[in-house]
Amino acid sequence: MADVNRGNRPLSPHLTIYRPQLTSMTSILTRITGNAMLIAALLIVWWFLAAATSEGYFNAVNGFVTSWFGDLIMFFSVLGLWYHTLAGIRHLIWDNAIAMDIPTAEKLGWACIGGSVVLTILTALIV
Amino acid sequence: MAYLTDRKRALGLGSAKTGTAHFWSMKVSSVALLILIPLFVFTFGPALGGTYEEILAYYSRPWPAIVAALTLVVGFKHFNDGVQTLIEDYVHGTANKVAIILMTCLSYGAAAIGVFAIARLAL
Numbered sequence: 001m002a003d004v005n006r007g008n009r010p011l012s013p014h015l016t017i018y019r020p021q022l023t024s025m026t027s028i029l030t031r032i033t034g035n036a037m038l039i040a041a042l043l044i045v046w047w048f049l050a051a052a053t054s055e056g057y058f059n060a061v062n063g064f065v066t067s068w069f070g071d072l073i074m075f076f077s078v079l080g081l082w083y084h085t086l087a088g089i090r091h092l093i094w095d096n097a098i099a100m101d102i103p104t105a106e107k108l109g110w111a112c113i114g115g116s117v118v119l120t121i122l123t124a125l126i127v
Numbered sequence: 128m129a130y131l132t133d134r135k136r137a138l139g140l141g142s143a144k145t146g147t148a149h150f151w152s153m154k155v156s157s158v159a160l161l162i163l164i165p166l167f168v169f170t171f172g173p174a175l176g177g178t179y180e181e182i183l184a185y186y187s188r189p190w191p192a193i194v195a196a197l198t199l200v201v202g203f204k205h206f207n208d209g210v211q212t213l214i215e216d217y218v219h220g221t222a223n224k225v226a227i228i229l230m231t232c233l234s235y236g237a238a239a240i241g242v243f244a245i246a247r248l249a250l
Contacts, residue, residue, distance in 0.1 A: 127172030
């Protein structure tokens, strides 16, 4: 790009001036859930490492992972996991340049939110 | 440099021809995870909460062990690609590079530790 002085203009419309919309909120939520799952993933790796190390270490780590706090992290991670999975399917659909009009995109957004809650309840019941 | 025109500066450099590599990597790992995640949730989930002996017995079976190892490898690769985009959007300059390097080390490191632990349980 040319090294011209473009002045001190705002770069692009930023989050603070946008009205929250379902499409933007479900998009941001996809990013938040995807990255937040790092915590649960590291906990699971730690749990496997402990199981492969010794009974004492396993009992300590397993005690934390299955404590109320561990359960809380796992529960919200399952919710995030199913949301991120459904939102990912929505992206795989969008990649084909279909279902991109706003009414359909909003319907799919509600499907991601509702579907993730239903799948989380099912997971909690089955597992 | 100040006397170069924009065209002259770009001439001969060409495109890196990797414009879609990141997108494609995300797409491949996301489709793989679409299969792996339900398998992992419904093998790891019921095992979680078992005693030490139960876990040793469960993860010495090939199916739960292979599902768990594959999920960790593909999952952390997918995470690494995703977190790179997150960093590129919000962190700039040297901090951008440092953050991407750290998260890449963390992703591959965690995947390696997970696979090592599962292999040790399984074998």
